[in-house]
Amino acid sequence: MANPDMANPNTVANDVAATERITLDHGAGGGASQWLVGEIVAATLGEVHTGLMEDSADVAAPAERIAVTTDSFVVKPLFFTGGDIGKLAVAGTVNDLAVSGARPLYLTLAMIIEAGFPITDLVRVLDSVRETALAAGVTVVAGDTKVVGAGEADRLYLNTTGIGVFDRPGLRLGSRLLRPGDAVLVTGHLGDHSVHLLSLREGLGFEQRVTSDCAPLNRVVAALLDACGPGIRCLRDVTRGGLGTVLNELAGASGVDVELDGPALPVRHETRMAASMLGLDVLYLANEGVLCAVVDPDVADEAVRVLRGWPEAATTVAVGEVVTGDGRVRIRDARGRTTPVDVLRGAQLPRLC
Amino acid sequence: MANPDMANPNTVANDVAATERITLDHGAGGGASQWLVGEIVAATLGEVHTGLMEDSADVAAPAERIAVTTDSFVVKPLFFTGGDIGKLAVAGTVNDLAVSGARPLYLTLAMIIEAGFPITDLVRVLDSVRETALAAGVTVVAGDTKVVGAGEADRLYLNTTGIGVFDRPGLRLGSRLLRPGDAVLVTGHLGDHSVHLLSLREGLGFEQRVTSDCAPLNRVVAALLDACGPGIRCLRDVTRGGLGTVLNELAGASGVDVELDGPALPVRHETRMAASMLGLDVLYLANEGVLCAVVDPDVADEAVRVLRGWPEAATTVAVGEVVTGDGRVRIRDARGRTTPVDVLRGAQLPRLC
Numbered sequence: 001m002a003n004p005d006m007a008n009p010n011t012v013a014n015d016v017a018a019t020e021r022i023t024l025d026h027g028a029g030g031g032a033s034q035w036l037v038g039e040i041v042a043a044t045l046g047e048v049h050t051g052l053m054e055d056s057a058d059v060a061a062p063a064e065r066i067a068v069t070t071d072s073f074v075v076k077p078l079f080f081t082g083g084d085i086g087k088l089a090v091a092g093t094v095n096d097l098a099v100s101g102a103r104p105l106y107l108t109l110a111m112i113i114e115a116g117f118p119i120t121d122l123v124r125v126l127d128s129v130r131e132t133a134l135a136a137g138v139t140v141v142a143g144d145t146k147v148v149g150a151g152e153a154d155r156l157y158l159n160t161t162g163i164g165v166f167d168r169p170g171l172r173l174g175s176r177l178l179r180p181g182d183a184v185l186v187t188g189h190l191g192d193h194s195v196h197l198l199s200l201r202e203g204l205g206f207e208q209r210v211t212s213d214c215a216p217l218n219r220v221v222a223a224l225l226d227a228c229g230p231g232i233r234c235l236r237d238v239t240r241g242g243l244g245t246v247l248n249e250l251a252g253a254s255g256v257d258v259e260l261d262g263p264a265l266p267v268r269h270e271t272r273m274a275a276s277m278l279g280l281d282v283l284y285l286a287n288e289g290v291l292c293a294v295v296d297p298d299v300a301d302e303a304v305r306v307l308r309g310w311p312e313a314a315t316t317v318a319v320g321e322v323v324t325g326d327g328r329v330r331i332r333d334a335r336g337r338t339t340p341v342d343v344l345r346g347a348q349l350p351r352l353c
Numbered sequence: 354m355a356n357p358d359m360a361n362p363n364t365v366a367n368d369v370a371a372t373e374r375i376t377l378d379h380g381a382g383g384g385a386s387q388w389l390v391g392e393i394v395a396a397t398l399g400e401v402h403t404g405l406m407e408d409s410a411d412v413a414a415p416a417e418r419i420a421v422t423t424d425s426f427v428v429k430p431l432f433f434t435g436g437d438i439g440k441l442a443v444a445g446t447v448n449d450l451a452v453s454g455a456r457p458l459y460l461t462l463a464m465i466i467e468a469g470f471p472i473t474d475l476v477r478v479l480d481s482v483r484e485t486a487l488a489a490g491v492t493v494v495a496g497d498t499k500v501v502g503a504g505e506a507d508r509l510y511l512n513t514t515g516i517g518v519f520d521r522p523g524l525r526l527g528s529r530l531l532r533p534g535d536a537v538l539v540t541g542h543l544g545d546h547s548v549h550l551l552s553l554r555e556g557l558g559f560e561q562r563v564t565s566d567c568a569p570l571n572r573v574v575a576a577l578l579d580a581c582g583p584g585i586r587c588l589r590d591v592t593r594g595g596l597g598t599v600l601n602e603l604a605g606a607s608g609v610d611v612e613l614d615g616p617a618l619p620v621r622h623e624t625r626m627a628a629s630m631l632g633l634d635v636l637y638l639a640n641e642g643v644l645c646a647v648v649d650p651d652v653a654d655e656a657v658r659v660l661r662g663w664p665e666a667a668t669t670v671a672v673g674e675v676v677t678g679d680g681r682v683r684i685r686d687a688r689g690r691t692t693p694v695d696v697l698r699g700a701q702l703p704r705l706c
Binding site: 024025027028029030031032033034054055056057058059060061062063064065066067068069070071072073074096097099100102106108109110111112141142143144146147148149151152153154157159161162163164165166175236237239240241242245284286343344345349350351 | 425426500697
């Protein structure tokens with residue numbers, strides 16, 4: 001969420017009346033569209049944007065191979081503790097690039113806005129895009145704004161597409177590279193983002209104690225790769241589907257099993273309570289600022305040490321091990337009894353990102 | 354629109370019951386999401402997709418500078434004569450890259466789907482994405498699928514982000530490069546896309562005689578640049594805001610005036626009737642497959658000849674001239690009287706793209 005102490009000195013928020021709202025004119029390509037893009041979007045994004053006014057951006061590609069990822073964001077509510085849809089959109093896309101081993105450089109930002117949306121709320125989201133892009137070191141190079149009628153969207157949807165460069169020669173990361181003996185690390189408490197949003201929506205009372213973990217992790221990933229590059233097999237950000245889904249994908253792709261140490265999983269007391277009340281399994285809850293790293297056992301201790309040096313990953317722990325097998329995941333409880341962690345069939349919670 | 358004769362032999366349409374509909378589960382990141390992405394999206398896109406199942410794509414960047422553009426599509430209705438939201442999304446993004454002088458290479462495809470949307474309609478849209486991407490020679494390298502509840506979107510919204518390469522050394526195109534004496538060309542009938550969609554929505558009866566001009570134009574642009582490269586000042590696709598908006602932007606950026614020859618403007622009889630009935634000005638109606646090219650007078654005839662060699666641009670004509678001035682656009686009627694063509698303030702028609 002926009003921190004008032006870090007507010008953009010050029011912010012246009014103060015120039016927009018709280019009663020001004022988006023209309024269909026703002027999406028029609030004429031003068032009102034140009035005003036919105038120039039005086040609101042570009043002015044609020046400030047130094048993190050280039051080229052929003054042109055059909056397409058012209059940017060350097062300082063590597064032979066680039067990473068490309070895209071994500072739409074439909075989170076509900078738009079504003080929450082620890083972030084908002086703007087922070088989420090930048091962090092989510094930056095994290096997808098970072099876990100592939102690429103250095104994130106450029107973002108595009110496309111908005112679908114429901115007519116009637118307050119322009120002050122749009123400025124608040126764009127302030128957050130700006131702050132998160134600055135923190136991650138990425139630039140918004142192209143944008144698009146569409147307005148749909150009242151009732152044709154739920155307030156605001158964003159799409160961010162990210163482009164990064166693969167500038168670490170020799171680095172190999174991938175879901176097929178897991179080997180028996182590898183350690184599985186996670187960098188934060190599981191499920192915080194899910195529980196915070198669900199609690200906000202349903203009034204469960206946990207929303208003050210469990211806040212969203214939403215954060216860009218590219219600097220954390222870069223530090224990990226600098227320290228332990230050749231020992232890192234695969235990185236993932238734990239989002240929709242949770243750790244259970246991530247590990248099932250990796251185990252399946254590599255043809256190995258993963259055995260989780262149940263008591264070692266970092267889960268807040270409130271998260272366990274919320275999950276239990278709602279019949280949800282913590283292993284499938286989403287985060288928006290937690291990594292899962294599978295690493296060579298020889299670098300596991302060093303990886304944990306490096307990760308814990310970053311506030312976003314201060315609670316990093318080893319939670320399991322890769323073993324020979326055929327693509328399954330299981331969890332071992334305190335008494336040594338194991339239970340399968342299957343692929344989740346349906347939705348646990350909609351619209352978390 | 355998907356031509357049944359060109360149907361993908363691998364199409365999955367026949368395997369999906371007409372009653373099957375998208376549910377929130379399909380967007381939750383678990384097994385249902387994986388089924389949708391793998392068995393529906395990837396299977397339908399076939400050879401034009403790579404990497405939809407990974408967090409991010411790893412692709413070559415065979416040039417030092419790349420072009421990046423993004424667009425969301427909220428067109429209503431989703432299916433029309435001459436195209437659908439899938440064709441529109443690919444063509445629109447390809448055209449934005451092409452008019453910047455870049456060769457389009459990669460697309461991302463992000464979908465926001467309303468729960469309840471028929472899966473057969475999704476397959477129809479994806480077939481269209483596939484055919485248009487094949488025609489344009491681009492690959493879909495990354496994707497995203499979000500599902501929102503019934504009433505939280507209007508059926509289906511798409512976002513396509515495009516990446517191209519600037520691989521014509523020395524080519525300079527730009528809105529600031531217009532000079533007095535330059536010729537203004539347009540490659541097709543103005544307003545067809547707007548009139549077709551409006552007629553479909555409002556039942557005006559023109560929808561059989563005026564169909565959408567939606568088309569990827571990158572091959573046409575490449576042929577024009579091959580033939581007349583140094584003589585081309587600026588290219589634009591005439592979309593939201595119409596020719597009037599495009600020319601106001603260019604005149605303003607270059608500090609010149611543009612004088613349009615009213616009788617020369619290519620406008621269908623039915624389009625004039627529809628515009629007149631609705632109080633709309635043809636100069637602000639949108640196309641989705643028409644270029645505006647501003648060219649050196651020395652290459653104007655050759656440019657018209659080359660463009661007319663392509664079916665998508667067979668009716669190319671010169672419609673005006675750049676003259677000294679201060680950024681204004683005007684139109685001269687058959688009697689030599691001129692009227693200003695101002696910047697459009699508001700919406701003419703929402704949700705055309």
